[in-house]
Amino acid sequence: MTHDRSAGLVETARALADGTITSRALVEQALARIETSQASLNAFRIVRTRAALAEAEAADAQLAAGVRKPLLGVPVAVKDDMDVAGEPTAFGCRGEFPAVARDGEAVRRLRAAGAVIVGKTNTCEFGQWPFTEGPAFGATRNPWSPEHTPGGSSGGSAAAVAAGLVPAALGSDGAGSVRIPASWTHLVGIKPQRGRISTWPRGESFQGITVNGTLARTVADAALLLDAAAGNHALDPHRPPAIDASAAIGRDPGRLRIALALKPPFTALPARLQPEVRARIVELAEKLSDLGHTVEEADPPYGQIGLTFIPRATAGIAERVREAPFPALLDRRTRGAARLGGLLGGAPLRVARRAEAVLHRRIGGFFTSYDVVLAPTTAAPPPRIGAMLELGGLATDRAMIAACPYAWPWNVLGWPGVNVPAGFLRGGLPVGAQLLGPANSEPLLLSLAAQLEAELRWHEVWPEPRVSADSPVV
Secondary structure, three states: OOOOOOOOHHHHHHHHHHOOOOHHHHHHHHHHHHHHHHOOOOOEEEEOHHHHHHHHHHHHHHHHOOOOOOOOOOEEEEEOOOOOOOOEOOOOOOOOOOEOOOOOHHHHHHHHOOOEEEEEEOOOHHHOOOOOEEOOOEEOOEOOEOOEOOOOOOHHHHHHHHOOOOOEEEEEEOOOOOHHHHHHHOOEEEEOOOOOEOOOOOOOEOOOOEEEEEEEOOHHHHHHHHHHHOEOOOOOOOOOOOOOOHHHOOOOOOOOEEEEOOOOOOOOOOOOOOHHHHHHHHHHHHHHHHOOOEEEEOOOOOOOOHHHHHHHHHHHHHHHHHHOOOHHHOOHHHHHHHHHHHHHOOHHHHHHHHHHHHHHHHHHHHOOOOOEEEEEOOOOOOOEOOOOOOOOHHHHHHHHHHHOOOOOHHHHHOOOEEEEEEEEOOOOOEEEEEEEOOOOOHHHHHHHHHHHHHHHOHHHOOOOOOOOOOOOOO
């Protein structure tokens, strides 16, 4: 009994509930796909073979007894910055890490919804860069082109979903780390409102700029995983009002006022939207106009927002470095960022945190004229494997900002954004666009994304399987 890799999260959960397939069979197939692709894609840091099979058998027993949960028996993956009981949380770093005692809140909620965690996906060191490579695990590759990165820092989760190893996965997004790899692997990536999916055991991750989010091939699948993982620990400092993301799918978004924002936000280093990427974003804007929305070029009043991002990001890295069990094994760029974070972690950090309320008012005012912002997710297609790996700190920053200047302001604001596929460039490399909204606007963004998906059918286009010749994908 085989289950096609194109079956998404919604379809898989329904098949399990209907009894047309077992969790054991699904998890066995997912593990086989992971194993055959690991040498080529390298999406996973940890594969939970024995534990996942045992959890699948327990799910089958519950299904047979008539128990129904949203994801009961469905295999999913999580990024290796999330605690899974009994597994280490290395977060892209070298060294042998101890197993953690308990699940993080997001993983606990996924399990409560019935999901089977088949493994933890690769991420660059502390999630800092838009590539997923490093001496701890090698290079994670893009299913659309193995010479290129899937992006980062949630590149392992993106590669796993894009290749059909799992129907959906959790990632995290501190400067675009869900949206960028979603863009570069032809996926839907939701960066939700801060606090929507708990980052506990950290009340705030990287001084509040990093949130957990979802990656999937369809809007409905990404929304279902969001609903399953959403919710708070009792001690979470950010507790947004609950939403029903799945209910937004298929709902008419109405006629919206959409701002097409093509200008990169403030950056200290040069960034330029590549013409071929710009063309794909403009085509998407034209499609939205054809659907009845009013689209006009307008840029949010970002001002000097970048000055508030750097203290929060680097202070967050400094916190992680202080906790690292093997600081001598860390990338020199990580240590450099931590030193800067130590310098900025006092008064500059407090000023940066206070500035958020001012930015909310100013950029929130933009949403009295517009309902949604449409922006490129990246300025360029995915770089080649190794292109940024050996660069120094400033050169890495230059390359990163040149490729990815668009995503990070919404991390400062803590507001939701959704990457949607925007087509392909010459050579077959995917690019994406962001739908961005004000606080707690996930339902509106998802209803608009689903409307686009119904027209463009992006989920029907697949990369060629990348596995060894003697191990066919089923």
